Amino acid sequence: MxxxxxxxxxxxxxxxxxxxxxxxxxxxxxxxxxxxxxxxxxxxxxxxxxxxxxxxxxxxxxxxxxxxxxxxxxxxxxxxxxxxxxxxxxxxxxxxxxxxxxxxxxxxxxxxxxxxxxxxxxxxxxxxxxxxxxxxxxxxxxxxxxxxxxxxxxxxxxxFTRRRFQKVMGPYLAVEHEYDKGFYTNDRCIGCGTCAKVCPNRNIRILNKRPVWNHHCHGCNACVVYCPTKAIQFKTPKAYQELGTFISRILCLPEKRKRYHHPLxxxxxxxxxxxxxxxxxx
Ligand SMILES: Cc1cc2nc3c(=O)[nH]c(=O)nc-3n(C[C@H](O)[C@H](O)[C@H](O)COP(=O)(O)O)c2cc1C
CATH class of the missing domain: 3.40.50.360 (Flavodoxin domain)
Structure with missing residues (x-):
């Protein structure tokens, strides 16, 4: 079998x-x-x-x-x-x-x-x-x-969802390749490369001991939640700011927010x- x-x-x-x-x-x-x-x-x-x-x-x-x-x-x-x-x-x-x-x-x-x-x-x-x-x-x-x-x-x-799919999801899918422009690291980054190794899309390479995102991101957040020093930050990218939707307005990553991943x-x-x-x- x-x-x-x-x-x-x-x-x-x-x-x-x-x-x-x-x-x-x-x-x-x-x-x-x-x-x-x-x-x-x-x-x-x-x-x-x-x-x-x-x-x-x-x-x-x-x-x-x-x-x-x-x-x-x-x-x-x-x-x-x-x-x-x-x-x-x-x-x-x-x-x-x-x-x-x-x-x-x-x-x-x-x-x-x-x-x-x-x-x-x-x-x-x-x-x-x-x-x-x-x-x-x-x-x-x-x-x-x-x-x-x-x-x-x-x-x-x-x-109900079928009728709304294009109207609701179309705008996000159209700018998805811009999403990772929101990621950057602060001075807690130790250049360990964990972010690149956990990314399911192989979207991150390490250059001069810092991650570089290559615009094939689905926003899965593996890089963010598995970073051992919580060094990865997020600022809403311009294309998302321009969408002006509810979700695009609430995008942010406050320092105190729990970065959930499955505990096991x-x-x-x-x-x-x-x-x-x-x-x-x-
Ligand atoms: C970018 C993104 C988009 C999501 N879109 C949906 C969605 O459309 N509907 C839904 O029910 N959950 C949505 N979710 C929630 C995830 O499907 C859910 O948390 C999932 O269990 C994550 O799986 P993972 O831990 O294996 O990555 C979304 C999560 C992310 C990060």
């Missing part, structure tokens, strides 16, 4: 979900979106999973590209788990559309309600002490269902491109 899970994760919720599911299904190889899809294709996998956060009512753009470039065994049991806070939008439909071009289909889709990860917009919510145990239960439940190869219809975008996912976990998980006895 060969199980493969592909994941994108910025603040660890999705990686924690992928790891938990892998344990429950009797073990799996986990590949980060940072891998070259042609090198990690699922030609002969029996079970294939996609685990990622919802961004802007969809899946992160780099994960879309990654899945599009994968070879998929269409006869495999294929599942998708999306972590999110409120609105799933077209996340599952996006993956189903990519798979159907390869003659494959989602057998199982589940959304997991998690702690909000966008610390450049708002403090983490709901409270971690309530959410982490709840998230663990949901992740285990998803793993148990997937282990039984249950069929589960994936959540669809509501007609450390920087070293996000730095790995490949992780082999074995069966859980719990």
């Amino acid at each position: 060969k199980n493969i899970i592909y994941y994108f994760s910025g603040t660890g919720n999705s990686l924690r979900a992928a790891e938990t599911i892998a344990e429950k299904i009797g073990g799996a190889v986990l590949y980060s979106v940072r891998c070259d899809p042609e090198q990690v294709s699922a030609r002969d996998a029996d079970m294939i999973g996609f685990v990622c956060p919802v961004y802007e009512w969809d899946i992160p753009g780099s994960f879309k590209t990654f899945i599009s470039e994968l070879y998929i065994n269409p006869d495999a049991y294929i599942f998708m788990v999306a972590t999110h806070i409120a609105v799933l939008g077209r996340s599952f439909e996006t993956v189903e559309a990519i798979l159907s071009e390869k003659g494959a289909h989602l057998s199982y889709g589940r959304a997991l309600h998690c702690v909000a990860s966008q610390c450049t917009a708002y403090p983490p919510f709901p409270p971690e002490n309530l959410m982490i145990p709840y998230m663990e239960r949901q992740m285990k439940k998803a793993g148990e269902e997937i282990a039984q190869k249950k069929a589960r219809n994936y959540p669809r975008m509501s007609s 996912i450390k920087a070293k976990d996000l730095m790995r491109d490949k992780t082999e998980i074995s069966h859980s006895t719990q």
